[in-house]
Amino acid sequence: MSVFTGWRAALRIARRDALRAKGRSALVVAMIAVPVLGVTALDVTYRSVELTTAEKLTAQMGSADALFNDSQAGPLDQSVTGDDYRPLSDTAPSPEDIPALDLRTAFPKGARGISIQSVPASVTTGYGVANADITEFRTADPLARGKVDLVDGSFPKGTGDIVATEPFLKSTGLHVGSHITVRGPEQKYTITGAVEQPDNLAAKALYADPGAVIAPWKATAARDKKVLPPNAGDLTWLVKANNGKGVSWPDVMAANKKGALVASRQVVLDPPPDSEVPLIRKRGSNNYPSGNSDELSAALITVVAMAVLEVVLLAGPAFAVGARRSRRQLGLVGTCGGDRRHVRAVVLSGGLVLGGVGAVVGVVAGLALTAVFRPLIEERAGNRFGSLALNPKELLVIAAVGLVTGVLAALAPAIVAGRQSVLESLTGHRGVRRGSRVLPIVGACVMGLGIAIAVLGGTTGNSTGVAAGSVVAELGLLCCIPVIVGLLGRLGRTLPLSPRMALRDAARNRGRTAPAVAAVMAAVAGSVAIATYMSSQAAEGEYDYTPMLSPNAVVLYTMDDEGNAAPGQLPLAQAAVERNMKPTGGPAGISRVWAGSDCDTYYDDEDSCGKLDLVKPTGKGHTCPLNSKGAKELAVRLSDDEHRSMMHSPECVDERYTINTFGGGGSNIVVGDASLLKTYVKLDDPAAAKALEAGIPVLLNRAYAKDGQVTVKAVHRYSDKDKKNRALHPGPARTTTDRMKVYVADAKYTETPGIRMIMPEKTAQRLGLHTAKYGTVYAVSHPPTDAQQQRIQASIEQAGGNVYMQSGTESRDREDIMLLVLTLFAGVVTMGAAAITTGLSKADAEADLTTLSAVGAPPGVRRRLSGFQCLVVALTGVLLGTAAGLLPAVALRLIDLRNALKAMRLDPMESAYTPIVLPWATIGLLAVVVPLLAGLLAAVFTRSRLSLSRRAG
Incomplete structure (x- = not known):
């Protein structure tokens, strides 16, 4: 009974202390409630978006x-x-x-x-x-x-x-x-x-x-x-x-x-x-096993663990400051016969009370916010909720985590308060405690172990090992933060008063500064890790992406039975494009060229279709090393950059697949003039234009040329349906091979989408090939909008149809909306942690600030000191978090590299390019803008004048 009586008294004292210090209590409740709110909203949203059967x-x-x-x-x-x-x-x-x-x-x-x-x-x-x-x-x-x-x-x-x-x-x-x-x-x-x-x-x-x-x-x-x-x-x-x-x-x-x-x-x-x-x-049954969810489970456990750690790190200093400000009250507990466990019970009861309130507030606020923002969430998800799915057991577990978090945050301050003597508590003296010399050494060893586990997980393809190693390394870095914070005091020797005092205050009060720095580091590390991984994958996707058209190009083309537009249709469509899009280049005419019957081998019999090919010579400079004898051994020896360079070389660029944008068959030969070079290929070369005028084709891929000439092989085969051309070319199929002089363009034009060689009209006629007007090409400043497309389509319909528009895309933006969300999240946590630390430092050092004002310090010193205190915490946490976040990102890319190398060993033409691209915009925003903004806001919202009071003790 005495045990329950003691805890009942402790809870009563904690409740009254929470009501007496409303500001500090509200701060702790908010810190516990915000993560609970986020997890509650995430749980309800996930359950609601994922529709039931x-x-x-x-x-x-x-x-x-x-x-x-x-x-x-x-x-x-x-x-x-x-x-x-x-x-x-x-x-x-x-x-x-x-x-x-x-x-x-x-x-x-x-x-x-x-x-x-x-x-x-x-x-x-x-x-x-x-x-x-x-x-x-x-x-x-x-x-x-x-x-x-x-x-x-x-x-x-x-x-x-x-x-x-x-x-x-x-x-x-x-x-x-x-x-x-x-x-x-x-x-x-x-x-x-x-x-x-x-x-x-x-x-x-x-x-x-x-x-x-x-x-x-x-x-x-x-x-x-x-x-x-x-x-x-x-x-x-x-x-x-x-x-x-x-x-x-x-x-x-x-x-x-x-x-x-x-x-x-x-x-x-x-x-x-x-x-x-x-x-x-x-x-037989088709009960296929579901996908392995170990990676998802490991990621979720890691996120929850880091969220709890972050709250403990932020709320712990608040409880510590609260315990110091209530040390006289705790001392009175000792004078009334209470021992250390009663003092610890009072502080832990504070965590229990505030943790319970924070958990309830967080769950209720999470439900309310999900309901309020439900239309916005549904819009972003792309589908309506079936219902607002509430799982009472999961919500109870989330609330329990918030309650336990509050107790854990108060655990360390409770132990410290229990060790403090009654005399120190009553007189207000803090005593002097040296920092642990063993903890940084242990932290460095743990950090090294975590890095080794993460790298091992990356090289063996174990994503769970990557997550575990990253968390272990981050925990090891947490142990080193007090030493890092202690070193900050030595950096301010030559600085002005306010930044020098901010650095020394951070170093002197490591118990308050280190957890806030660690909380910022935890938030920033996760954001930087995901942002780095996403940016790297986007760069890889951009490398593998093969566009249908050159960026910012618009093509008007015809698709009637004869392959030609009716008289007057194409000019009206051109006028519509010029009126609505304001092209920066063009129009440039482009024509298809083929041999024999022009038919679609997907629907038609391939044996009844003609064929036109550019014949690639053999030997060095022509044959792709990755598609020849010994290619597998070569691919293993090449570095990523060497393999990437070889994949995009003229010899190999067409070996995997080609996109026939302009209907030129597998050859990608088109008919055009100098305007096509300038508008679409962006080859503004008088020599190339002069060659076309003289009837000499312009070759964009030099691997097809030998001694300045190319070989064109044409199979003249006519189907029964092609009565017009069959009457002009009776008899069996025939094959012709022609060699002709060409103008060889620079290697940078090799990957021009849809074109490998531009042939003059008169050359095609000389070779006995068939040509037909394909369409017109324009260069524009941006892809057409919906309104522009519809206006142009209306003009095409008025012209009689049979004209279609195709547009190229701009270089894809690698800044995904998810990166913005992560940056905002990390920025909010950074500013919040810095603001909390600044508020705690002001509350904890109120007597020092009073003395500072009493000795004649200008009113602005208080503002500047608060601003620099906030800046120190934010900047230190962001820099450490950026370094910590690179570890899991690099380790996950090692897994991607391992998988890519496996694919490349099976097929040397498969790219193993797995870049690591830093999201500089995200890092710059977090490392520069957010700390400066946090410091500025702290300075603005700090009162510069203070009413003097008698200093206690």
Whole structure:
């Protein structure tokens, strides 16, 4: 009973002390509540964004019981979820031999359904013309709820109404009440409402009632003898059973016999045993093991551990300062018969009280903030929450962690207070304690051990080892921080008064400064580690990225049956580009060139197509060393930079794959003149232009040239469908090989997207090749916006169509939004920790500041001192955190390098380039801007004048 009585008294004293020192108590509660708030919000957001199976089914089929599809494979067996099936017939009939299925005949008896049918269409917008998917779907029907929901306005009430998603309205400059015309039937509709797809908030789509769009389109196509848009006949149905229970597994199997593929809510949520599923009996179970979550678990444990450590480091000095300011009260406990454990109990009770309050406040605030910012979170996630998912057990654990954190933060101050003599407590003397000489040595050894573990984990491919080693190394560095802080005092000997006092105060009060520096280091280390890894991966992705077009290029091209635009179409499209985009270069004409029949080998018989190739000579300077004998051994010997350089050399650049942007076949030969060189290739060379005028091709990849000449091999083969050219070139296929003089461009033009050689028109004719106008190329200052694209598309439609626009992309920005979030997080923690330390130093050294004012120090000294104290903590923590954060980033890149080397040994053409790129913008912001801002704010919000009081003791 006495034990409980003692703790009851200690808790009462702690509660009263917390109410008496409201400012310090609020500070501790905030430090504990903020991480609890963050973890609570993260937990609720994660649970809410990750839809349950039932919620996914609602997004797929609305409030219906099942979704019916025509498999177009005849009778079948399907999986429980409907995402896999197998035709019953071993010899699958061709689609032409399978009769069209009316899915309504496969519905359960008495069920009703609504159809879904989508077509791609061209529609008018507020800026011009845009392409969009139009779905005929009775969105007003209750079965559609959850699949398509109304946001504004009303659902369609007739065939003249249509609704659109908000992203479509935003990108097209339209709104509810606007009129829109579907090109083709030229049918006009009124936008009566804005809708959203809860599982895809970024979708740009239009919805109309059945019969509103496709029927007029089919009538117009039949009248004008035009081909219907793709998938114009594919139908799916949302089905509602009339039994109140849903579509059962026997219903699904009955529909399978008729060729229908069914996804049933009842079956997915309550699946039948495997013995009742024919597909599983025939194939066996497909229970593939899930992905290894060890890396994710290790990362989550590391984050939680560092968050708890950060709170302990920040809140510990607050409890220590509180214990020192209450040392007289603690001394009175001793004079009244209390021993050391009673003193420790009082301080620990403070951690228990404030930790409990912080935990409750954090959980409640986390729930409230998640609810308030739910629309913003859903917008960023791209889908709506199924519900605000609350897991009481997880929330209780989070609150318990906050409570334990408060107790842990008060543990060290409690031990120190218990060791203090009653005389020291009553007189206010702190006593003198020397710093431990063993702790820095132990810390250095632990740090070295952690670095070794992280590097070993990186070289062996163990990400858990990387995480563990990084944490161990960071803990070792924490042990060294008091020594580092102690050295700061020696740096201020030649500095002015305020910075000198700030450095010496930090060194003298290491127990207060070191934890704050460590907290900043912990936050910055995590941010720098992730930012460095992401920047490095982005650089690797940029290296491997092969663009379709040169950056900031726009191409107008034709795609009619003859490969040419009708007279007058291309000039009108060019005028639209010049009017809307203000090109910086062009227009430059470009033409395709081919031999024999110009056909698509993906759809056509390759044996009936012609072929045109640039023949690469053999030998040094022509053959890629990474694609020849001994390539594997060579790849192992090369350094990353050497392999990277060789991969981008003229000899190897085309060995992996090439992108045929301008329809030049595998050769990437195009027909053009000097304007194409200047506008697209950026080769402003009079000699090259003169060569083209003289009929000499310009070769951009020098590996194809030998003695200033190239070899062009043409196979003149004509298909039966190519009646025009077959009549001009009767007889069997023939092969011609021509050598011609070329102008060889500098090696830096080797990787020009889509072009390896530019051939003059007259040279192509001399070689008996076929040419056709492909389009026009422009150089622009930026890729076209949605409004510009739609205006240009409108002009193209007015010209009669058959002209399309393709744009290049700018160099991809490697600063991801995640880097910004991490930087802001680390910056907030840095300023918060620095501000907390500054506030504690002012509270702890109030008597010294009073003395400073009494001896005549100017009022501004107090402001400057606070600012420099804040700057010292922030800058020291940021620099140490940056160094600590590089370790896990480098170790993780070692894992990436190991995997890349494995792939390269199997295929020497695979790149092993794994750079380590420092996020200088993030580091600069953290190392320069944040500390200066923290110091400036501390100076601004510090009172310069102080009312003098009698110094105690």
